[in-house]
Amino acid sequence: MNDPIIETRHLKRQFGDTLAVADLSLTVGRGEIFGFLGPNGAGKSTTIKMLLGLIAPSSGSGTMLGAPLGDRAARRRVGFLPEHFRFHDVLTARELLRFHGRLHGIRGLHLDVRIDDLLARVDLLDAADRPLRGYSKGMMQRAGLAQALINDPELIILDEPTSGLDPIGTKWMKNLILELRDQGKTILMCSHRLEDVQDVCDRIAILFDGELQELGSVEKLLEVEEMVQLTARGLKISDGLKQDLAAVIARHGGSVDNLDHPTTTLEDLFLRIVEESKARPGRRYQPPGSPGATGTAGTPAQRT
DSSP: OOSEEEEEEEEEEEETTEEEEEEEEEEEETTOEEEEEOOTTSSHHHHHHHHTTSSOOSEEEEEETTEETTOHHHHTTEEEEOSSOOOOTTSBHHHHHHHHHHHTTOOHHHHHHHHHHHHHHTTOGGGTTSBGGGOOHHHHHHHHHHHHHTTOOSEEEEESTTTTOOHHHHHHHHHHHHHHHHTTOEEEEEOSOHHHHHHHOSEEEEEETTEEEEEEEHHHHHOOTTOOOOOOOSOOOOHHHHHHHHHHHHHTTOOOOOOOOOOOOHHHHHHHHHHHHHHSTTOOBOOTTSTTOOSSTTSGGGBO
């Protein structure tokens, strides 16, 4: 990788007799969204702490933003949203950002403009002067993201960024992560919500018991090479279609495992219904067979 933002070489961390991270070697390139996955206890948080210089490796080495791990100048170019963050809840969101901005050495009008831009970006302008103790979990998550962006970082580390967000908030967060990537930011993202990782990440690493088990592009890793998928429009499944397709596929040495209509995702269905409901206030679901209901169960025709 020509321009690595993170690079580890045989990184290891041991706590007494417990090996938390073993021989971890990986590279994260500039401008990519990198998913860091694994069950609880896999070594993800320990690795992040080593990258940030919060704990030292037992052995091995690494660089972040071209500097050795723990370098203070490099850390100033990093934004971090931990999974379990704690802010002074007597502060307002504006005061929180001002506090963290000053810690980064930002002052005056530049800081004021930066704060307003971030509050608008995370949709907290209307609540900017309310104490954090009155915020919902989703609002706190957005305030936490804003503080991670206050220094306009090159590298953004997000630990469970969609935690506590409803489907609309989750979609918003994923869109923002993609926007940050499009602006040239590099994002290291840990999440247990695998559908979120699949939606936004370019490459992923999977850890188990402190050891790297898989590394590669999401698209390539999810590809099932021994199967072929065909998508077509303008026709319904019939016995004749099944027989014709089976005959063609058999001539090429394959067989039909399944032939069915595609499905959407629950997230897309939920978001579509919410948007349709906003556009048509007062509409509601009508059970099949009720007056005015047509089509099959769950179709838009039955939300009148």
